[in-house]
Amino acid sequence: MTSTDVPQIYLDHQATTAVDERVVEAMLPYFNNKFGNAASRNHQFGWDAEQATQNARETMATGINAKSREIVFTSGATESNNLAILGVAKMYAPKGKHLITCSTEHKAVLDPMAALENAGYEVTVLSVDAKGNIDLNELRNAIREDTILVSLMMANNEIGTMHPVKAIGDICHENGVLFHTDATQAVGKELIDVQEMNIDLLSGSAHKMYGPKGVGFLYVRRRNPRVRIEPVFYGGGHERGMRSGTLNVPGIVGMAKAFEICLTDRDADHQRITALRDSLQAQLAAELTHLTVNGDENNRLACSLNISFAFVEGESMLMGMSGIAVSSGSACTSASLEPSYVLRAMGVGDDLAHSSIRFSLGRFTTQQEVDRAAELTISTVKRLRDMSPLYEMALEGIDVASVSWGAH
Numbered sequence: 001m002t003s004t005d006v007p008q009i010y011l012d013h014q015a016t017t018a019v020d021e022r023v024v025e026a027m028l029p030y031f032n033n034k035f036g037n038a039a040s041r042n043h044q045f046g047w048d049a050e051q052a053t054q055n056a057r058e059t060m061a062t063g064i065n066a067k068s069r070e071i072v073f074t075s076g077a078t079e080s081n082n083l084a085i086l087g088v089a090k091m092y093a094p095k096g097k098h099l100i101t102c103s104t105e106h107k108a109v110l111d112p113m114a115a116l117e118n119a120g121y122e123v124t125v126l127s128v129d130a131k132g133n134i135d136l137n138e139l140r141n142a143i144r145e146d147t148i149l150v151s152l153m154m155a156n157n158e159i160g161t162m163h164p165v166k167a168i169g170d171i172c173h174e175n176g177v178l179f180h181t182d183a184t185q186a187v188g189k190e191l192i193d194v195q196e197m198n199i200d201l202l203s204g205s206a207h208k209m210y211g212p213k214g215v216g217f218l219y220v221r222r223r224n225p226r227v228r229i230e231p232v233f234y235g236g237g238h239e240r241g242m243r244s245g246t247l248n249v250p251g252i253v254g255m256a257k258a259f260e261i262c263l264t265d266r267d268a269d270h271q272r273i274t275a276l277r278d279s280l281q282a283q284l285a286a287e288l289t290h291l292t293v294n295g296d297e298n299n300r301l302a303c304s305l306n307i308s309f310a311f312v313e314g315e316s317m318l319m320g321m322s323g324i325a326v327s328s329g330s331a332c333t334s335a336s337l338e339p340s341y342v343l344r345a346m347g348v349g350d351d352l353a354h355s356s357i358r359f360s361l362g363r364f365t366t367q368q369e370v371d372r373a374a375e376l377t378i379s380t381v382k383r384l385r386d387m388s389p390l391y392e393m394a395l396e397g398i399d400v401a402s403v404s405w406g407a408h
């Protein structure tokens with residue numbers, strides 16, 4: 001995309017969010033006036049920075065019903081996930097070398113799991129149904145004597161489907177297995193209570209909740225049970241030895257401010273964004289046939305709408321809709337032509353996966369933007385379908401799926 005056609009309407013909040021002005025304001029003093037190193041114990045600069053991170057730690061902890069000493073600051077959810085998974089794997093190796101996750105997790109969970117497999121661990125990858133839900137019985141049956149960790153996300157970043165974390169936490173605790181959840185898409189949007197939900201480790205990231213990029217946190221339970229993790233970075237022993245490295249004070253202050261705003265506005269935002277999302281879906285459904293909603297319509301994030309527009313290619317749609325910033329389940333990030341592995345895991349065929357678009361709404365989305373996005377999407381899909389022989393065949397009642405295409 002060139003700079004001349006900068007998207008006007010941002011509907012990609014599951015990729016990242018704008019930093020809220022109030023967050024920017026809270027961060028500013030920590031770049032210059034209060035620039036101290038939070039680990040400097042001998043002067044006011046250090047004490048101010050330390051106090052700011054301490055306050056932020058309290059805010060993060062309170063927001064998930066944890067204690068401040070259970071919060072470890074990181075560079076984002078990728079690091080948090082790696083620290084949780086690799087850290088538990090190393091620490092608990094004497095107890096066992098089996099871990100459980102599922103096929104629709106973020107790569108920041110699947111890739112460290114794969115690295116562990118290469119290092120002699122065993123990983124069970126649970127399957128999901130057509131809506132992205134796991135089967136709790138499959139989870140129960142997968143737990144073994146040597147299982148040390150279950151890692152299952154709270155809400156999926158592509159389709160918005162929410163896993164039943166409380167039920168998962170209960171099963172893990174009954175079996176004496178640690179439970180990590182990548183809650184990056186849910187923090188600030190959904191109610192999270194690590195006590196009630198029996199969560200032992202939880203990852204979050206500031207830039208998915210109107211905070212800055214490059215800062216996140218990992219909750220590590222200290223009581224019932226006391227979770228111990230081997231560090232991934234070694235150094236100055238910051239964060240009680242779990243994550244060495246000078247703290248990103250402005251980022252941490254920003255993340256806490258962002259979380260605080262999310263918590264204050266959560267119910268109102270949830271209602272408003274759900275209504276906008278439903279309006280977008282209804283407008284598309286009113287004007288277009290052959291739509292498939294990917295994910296669980298009765299159990300998904302308020303912001304999330306993932307739709308496959310049969311007979312059109314996601315990449316072509318993105319080009320046609322250059323006034324809207326959205327994501328496609330078609331491969332545009334990788335060199336390969338593989339469609340979204342999440343949709344594939346749900347049994348969505350390659351054609352429908354390639355024709356999927358993820359719309360994700362946010363705090364600053366307006367009804368006007370939704371209406372405009374619906375209009376642009378509808379006209380683009382209609383135009384592309386008008387050029388599609390497959391669509392014409394479908395209209396004539398030919399079962400396109402049954403046609404053999406020869407070399408394709």
Ligand SMILES: *Cc1c(COP(=O)(O)O)cnc(C)c1O
Nearest residue numbers: 076077078106108157184185205
């Ligand atoms: C964005 C995201 C991540 C990665 O977070 P970063 O802070 O960008 O590293 C991990 N998991 C999920 C579910 C995400 O949405």
